[in-house]
Amino acid sequence: MTHQLTRSHSQESKVNENRARMLISCPDRAGIVAAVSQFLFEHHANIVQSDQYTMDPEGGMFFMRIEFDMDQLNERLPALKEHFAAIAASFEMKWQISCVSEKKRLAIFVSKEDHCLLELLWQWQAGDLDAEIAMVVSNHEDMREYVESFDIPYHYIPVTHDTKAEATKQQLELVNGSADVIILARYMQIIAPAFIEQYQNRIINIHHSFLPAFVGGKPYHQAFERGVKLIGATAHYVTEELDGGPIIEQDVGRVTHRADVNELKRIGRTIERVVLARAVHWHVEDRILVHQNKTVVFN
Amino acid sequence: MTHQLTRSHSQESKVNENRARMLISCPDRAGIVAAVSQFLFEHHANIVQSDQYTMDPEGGMFFMRIEFDMDQLNERLPALKEHFAAIAASFEMKWQISCVSEKKRLAIFVSKEDHCLLELLWQWQAGDLDAEIAMVVSNHEDMREYVESFDIPYHYIPVTHDTKAEATKQQLELVNGSADVIILARYMQIIAPAFIEQYQNRIINIHHSFLPAFVGGKPYHQAFERGVKLIGATAHYVTEELDGGPIIEQDVGRVTHRADVNELKRIGRTIERVVLARAVHWHVEDRILVHQNKTVVFN
Amino acid sequence: MTHQLTRSHSQESKVNENRARMLISCPDRAGIVAAVSQFLFEHHANIVQSDQYTMDPEGGMFFMRIEFDMDQLNERLPALKEHFAAIAASFEMKWQISCVSEKKRLAIFVSKEDHCLLELLWQWQAGDLDAEIAMVVSNHEDMREYVESFDIPYHYIPVTHDTKAEATKQQLELVNGSADVIILARYMQIIAPAFIEQYQNRIINIHHSFLPAFVGGKPYHQAFERGVKLIGATAHYVTEELDGGPIIEQDVGRVTHRADVNELKRIGRTIERVVLARAVHWHVEDRILVHQNKTVVFN
Amino acid sequence: MTHQLTRSHSQESKVNENRARMLISCPDRAGIVAAVSQFLFEHHANIVQSDQYTMDPEGGMFFMRIEFDMDQLNERLPALKEHFAAIAASFEMKWQISCVSEKKRLAIFVSKEDHCLLELLWQWQAGDLDAEIAMVVSNHEDMREYVESFDIPYHYIPVTHDTKAEATKQQLELVNGSADVIILARYMQIIAPAFIEQYQNRIINIHHSFLPAFVGGKPYHQAFERGVKLIGATAHYVTEELDGGPIIEQDVGRVTHRADVNELKRIGRTIERVVLARAVHWHVEDRILVHQNKTVVFN
Known part of the structure; x- marks a missing residue:
């Protein structure tokens, strides 16, 4: 269908x-x-x-x-x-x-959290995202039916500790020649250095914190522990340094002492998808230049 | 002193x-x-x-x-x-x-509310406002000592219904040849058409609402009556249409049902001074072009 | 399916x-x-x-x-x-x-613009919206397949000048006893007074401007004409006065002179859906009290 | 005078x-x-x-x-x-x-950057800050005349590596019994543990970054190096861990690639003073409770 x-x-x-x-x-x-x-x-x-x-x-x-x-x-x-x-x-x-008429082709990588993928699909189907979605790649099957309902190919590539090298190989074969930019839409696996090298400044990740605060895993837990009054999200190009690549866009939302970790996540989801969508927009419209781990964004 | x-x-x-x-x-x-x-x-x-x-x-x-x-x-x-x-x-x-080295000369008009004037004086003395303050003109004496302590001339021109024409004449004599731009920093008097004509797109007013909502008098009272959840301020060039000139900058702040009119005013004061200061900045740095009652701001 | x-x-x-x-x-x-x-x-x-x-x-x-x-x-x-x-x-x-376990039942009314409906469906399927979606009512068939894929009943009730009274009757029959709150998710038809009376303070509309600025039709065109520097959206309870009911929530986004009407709409869509979703959240969690055309929101 | x-x-x-x-x-x-x-x-x-x-x-x-x-x-x-x-x-x-009528007495500590002190003085003289300003303490003489013009005592206590212990002793003698809360309004000296212990949860510092990002010195330089798209400020209670105490309030402002370090500082100054002023407000109105290095703020 x-x-x-x-x-x-x-x-x-x-x-x-x-x-x-x-x-x-x-x-x-x-x-x-x-x-x-x-x-x-x-x-x-x-x-x-x-x-x-x-x-x-x-x-x-x-x-x-x-x-x-x-x-x-x-x-x-x-x-x-x-x-x-x-x-x-x-x-x-x-x-x-x-x-401009040669649209960039996106490969969207996703794990179980679907809100960032859904935002991109929505913006795309609404005609607000000037790109083609070449494929969705996931280490889970969850989103297959939904993605395929848009006639977008869905590739399930499971990743375990042992199959990591093989998975990277499979992913590269899929995207090479078919995708111009990789979007990590809450894809919870580390991208291999070989992959990063090949798609330099063309892999966009959304990190669910206001970087450089809360690098690494479970940033909402970290934010909760620290008692911050704003939570944020950061879209950046992926480099070999974890969460250390050139920042494209950031935004924040206000939280209070009442918010537990689940509430931080709920508020954060909207920030994440808005921030990622803006970054993808700017990338596909050639608005971003990278120099020495920083971005110039002509938006 | x-x-x-x-x-x-x-x-x-x-x-x-x-x-x-x-x-x-x-x-x-x-x-x-x-x-x-x-x-x-x-x-x-x-x-x-x-x-x-x-x-x-x-x-x-x-x-x-x-x-x-x-x-x-x-x-x-x-x-x-x-x-x-x-x-x-x-x-x-x-x-x-x-x-750039020929700084624009400002004439700041103020009535009794001093926060916008104080903000401009602060930014100026901190070296953050690239302009000269040629004079302060007021229909009250309140701020004389403070302004003169910065070696800035202070001109008291009272305005009553009967002296309005005379006051306009006095004001024009003061600013002509001495001021390049007029800042209405909560100056609560209507500017005469003759004055506006002479300083077209060079009179900046701060209106204490998010225009075009709450045009005219007592905007915080209007905002309170309407029960808005954000209050705002608008810096605009003055034209003959009340609060209808080209908008330069706007910003808002969040308020709740708990805020009475005095609290709206208190929150609003910070928005007003930040918005006015930004507009003055952009004007003195030649960042604003006006076309058909709208502004192009290269900031 | x-x-x-x-x-x-x-x-x-x-x-x-x-x-x-x-x-x-x-x-x-x-x-x-x-x-x-x-x-x-x-x-x-x-x-x-x-x-x-x-x-x-x-x-x-x-x-x-x-x-x-x-x-x-x-x-x-x-x-x-x-x-x-x-x-x-x-x-x-x-x-x-x-x-708390007796969730409120929503009837979502929508016309052709789907972003607000989609946001509510997303938040609902993500478990972020503590309500049941009893039905979607539309004067167009466009969203039927998508809505029904969630097992949510979809009712097509066309509205023309001549059938308006009949349509209102049909709508009331559908929602009476089945829906506790009506969400106008960019439903572009006037709600009949009889309907409003029956669902007093239980009909939530999203207006695509920062009310009370730009009441009525084509607010983004109005905003473009006025040259505002922020655009907004307002969620409010529907009363007989057009766009005049108690305001529940508002938010804004920054725009520049570069944005034409289509770009205002694009930026506005995200503001609209975020603002409406917040208002619906607060309503279904009994966080809103209405008094004299204003809301008290305990959020 | x-x-x-x-x-x-x-x-x-x-x-x-x-x-x-x-x-x-x-x-x-x-x-x-x-x-x-x-x-x-x-x-x-x-x-x-x-x-x-x-x-x-x-x-x-x-x-x-x-x-x-x-x-x-x-x-x-x-x-x-x-x-x-x-x-x-x-x-x-x-x-x-x-x-409520027994106002809290503030001792404001300041070094050379005056914007946070000036903000507090302004809010105080405008009747917006419900507190008494008992004294200003500084390791520089710069602000003496201005502070004394408000009839507020100004204490110059120079701090060098050798006189640090003596300076702390002098400071404590000044504030003990005379000040209920200490405001570090960009006071660039480390507060001694003995001082912190005596004024537990009663020393408010403004840090010029969005903590926990950019702890320590020169946060605007750090922010510039990292290429962030928002800069922030954080008001927190002082504990022995540098910039690690309970966060009271935070806010951010948007910056672009165009902003050099000086421009970040300029934009940051307004964020700093607004954030600090809010925190002081809430403290003097008894709106803050501290528990396990986090704050509950009833604002």
């Missing part, structure tokens, strides 16, 4: 086939904006949004995100990229140009 | 004598960014921050704010402006370029 | 069969708390939570909510109520005592 | 000479509320506010705060306390009853 909560087509139709996004990071120096905007102008591209940030005018890094429209984008993009490469080289840029 | 809470000089020293800000608004079309950034590059200006916003890629308005550094800015600024005028004309731009 | 997202049974099991809630409102005078707590003590009830609020110590109203545990609650409740009636009469109390 | 920002006398006059506050904590068991409220009723006291919290209905702790009015409170309080002692003993209560 295909689920009745089908993707809103009226929303999809508004995607502009001729819109592209450009991301640039390079050492700052005079003339970057002039060179890039002159290049786009000469290629008849119309800048519709532009953000930039200079870490330090003297010797710092420069970051830029441009959205532009260009007629016949698809046909002309290869040449555009080729021409831009020369400019990029002269400024030592790391850069990318992507078509 | 000069007050001991003197302006922090360590903070002041960090002002960059060679930094300028450029504000542009014009009908959108291709090539604006390229033209402006090319112009700045050719004049050896280094862009350190740039924000832009296009209302609608097809036929909308384009807004831009650029901060740039340029050697010998003061000597070269007149020529820079002259050269830019040609570009500006070709794009039908409204524009301004100003030196 | 029964949906796989079945209600969490581990959560349900924690319900205390011996817990009751007492709500009292009466004119304030000395001795109320003493009389009530002495009464409960003599009936071997253990108070586990108690909240009270006095509007004005001199001649104001007194409001109280008590949660208590009592062995064999079900058998003893009728006698308890009978005995309490005498005390209640002497203090002119409006009061109620209810068993 | 006595400062012109004199304490608002209209505000003071509203203090009720006959209002008292009672704080109770004891092991939970049936009958506590009945016994206490019956006692107050028999002594012709009218309860105007009451809050209670039971940690765990089975074997947990019980906490209660009652505000009541009683004619001729001052004359009758000694007898009231004497009579209550018997009830208290039978329930193993820790308890206190205090007159």
Whole structure:
């Protein structure tokens, strides 16, 4: 059965086939904006949004995100990229140009807690999440029927101490070539270093605390013990350091002495899903640049 | 006596004598960014921050704010402006370029409620408000001694029904040529149309409600009557329509059924001063553009 | 097909069969708390939570909510109520005592926008909403399959100008005796006065603005036009005055000049569902008392 | 010179000479509320506010705060306390009853950062802080003139490595018998264990981070390094564990990648002063109970 909560087509139709996004990071120096905007102008591209940030005018890094429209984008993009490469080289840029109409493909990893997965599915079916959901991967079978009702493939890969290496291999085979970004939507297993290396700055985790407070397991228990007056959630890119990767977004909610651990979890669930959804949004819209374990978010 | 809470000089020293800000608004079309950034590059200006916003890629308005550094800015600024005028004309731009080191001069109008004035004085003496306070104008004498202790001129202009026209005349004489922006820091008198016309988009008022809820008098009483669960404050530019001008900033705070009107006022005071201070900040740093009764805030 | 997202049974099991809630409102005078707590003590009830609020110590109203545990609650409740009636009469109390284990039955009314309904279904299936969902009523067929997958009855009652009276009659027949509270989860039809009268202070609506700003239709368009910097949502009890009933809960989210009406709607959807869910929570847990078009919320 | 920002006398006059506050904590068991409220009723006291919290209905702790009015409170309080002692003993209560009209006396400790001190002085002079400011103690002379302009004694006690013991002795001599609570308003010296012991749960510190994140020195630098998206402040009672005492209040503010350390400090200052002011408010109104390194706040 295909689920009745089908993707809103009226929303999809508004995607502009001729819109592209450009991301640039390079050492700052005079003339970057002039060179890039002159290049786009000469290629008849119309800048519709532009953000930039200079870490330090003297010797710092420069970051830029441009959205532009260009007629016949698809046909002309290869040449555009080729021409831009020369400019990029002269400024030592790391850069990318992507078509807005080529949606990023998500692989969502989930364990038993379903609220973050459900939030992403909802936003997606409502037309609010500009991405494709390529698959859901889980170490439990619980969510299969629900996920498949949306015509989304569901892969059950159990993980035990002994099968961990095998599971990682299976996961990588599934996502390689099929997913551009991995979302750990309360996936309670450690991701193997080999996996992290392959998806650098493309694995988003939601940690259920206001990092760096309460790193590691059972953060709501830790928060309860410490008696904090706000609880939080943190979306971050996964690095080899547990809960130590670049922070994308955080938010908090107020709690009182009345809240026991279960109530903290209940309040926290809404914070977690809102924070994760925002981070995924920004990622799929190419709004995030990473530099030295920190993020620049042009939102 | 000069007050001991003197302006922090360590903070002041960090002002960059060679930094300028450029504000542009014009009908959108291709090539604006390229033209402006090319112009700045050719004049050896280094862009350190740039924000832009296009209302609608097809036929909308384009807004831009650029901060740039340029050697010998003061000597070269007149020529820079002259050269830019040609570009500006070709794009039908409204524009301004100003030196960061030329601080805006504030005239703060206040009645009996002193918290908003005190907040601005604090932020100023802490070096957090990048402006000069040219004068305080009040229809009461209450704050004279305190204000004068900072070596800031204090002008007492009483306002009664009969003296209203005369008071407006006096006020205009005081501020003309001496103040770039008027801050109504809980000044409880209506500003005359003649005054508003002369200081268009340069009079900032703090209204003690979340506009457009509770326009007019006694908003906390209105909020109490309605039983709202959040109270707010709104900083806006003053137009002839009461509490109807372009909104610059708003914020809210949570209240419960326990709060009577006095408690709403107490909670509200902190919201008011924070909201007004943010709006003044953004104004003096040229972060606000006004278009059709709405603001574009590049913060 | 029964949906796989079945209600969490581990959560349900924690319900205390011996817990009751007492709500009292009466004119304030000395001795109320003493009389009530002495009464409960003599009936071997253990108070586990108690909240009270006095509007004005001199001649104001007194409001109280008590949660208590009592062995064999079900058998003893009728006698308890009978005995309490005498005390209640002497203090002119409006009061109620209810068993926590007797969950309130919700009828959720929805039109085409599904996010508020989905939020309630989620919270319910996650075991976070302590209520039964007796039915979903809609003037559209869109959500039937999804709702029925939870084994929840779905009633399609189209509403046109001509059938309005008939539709109201049908709705009342459905809910009478089957639903304790009506949730208007973005139900875009006016509720008939006869309906409102029958469910006084038991119909909860979510309005997609920070009331009293933007009463009536298209509040996000109104908010866009006014250029507000925060958008909000308001959950309130429905009265005959449009969007004028007692406010239960409100919240806001920050927006910038970049947000067009669609973006306001997108941001607003999350605020709406969070605010409505909180209000429904508080209602089903008997945390809300209404007095003179305002709410006392013991949360 | 006595400062012109004199304490608002209209505000003071509203203090009720006959209002008292009672704080109770004891092991939970049936009958506590009945016994206490019956006692107050028999002594012709009218309860105007009451809050209670039971940690765990089975074997947990019980906490209660009652505000009541009683004619001729001052004359009758000694007898009231004497009579209550018997009830208290039978329930193993820790308890206190205090007159609202007997304001708590604050000793505010400050170093060079003045914003928290200034906030407290402002709230106090505006009549918003229901306390007396007995003295300001500082290891710098900077704020003397300003503080003395309010007729508040200013004590300069320099602290060096060698004079630390002597300084503590001097501080204790100053506050003993003269101050009920110590406010560390960005006082950058470690408080000696002897001092802490004497003022247990009566020393309030403001830490400029969202604890337990960024314990210790330079929290804004730590926050900048970690790239957090929210910065916070925490008011807590001081214990011997650095930044480890019971948390009273916390709040946060949003920051972006654009904010350098100075900007974090600037944004943080407003959070710090708001959070500290709230904590001091609650303390002087007897709204805080401490149990096992956590606070119960009846606000």
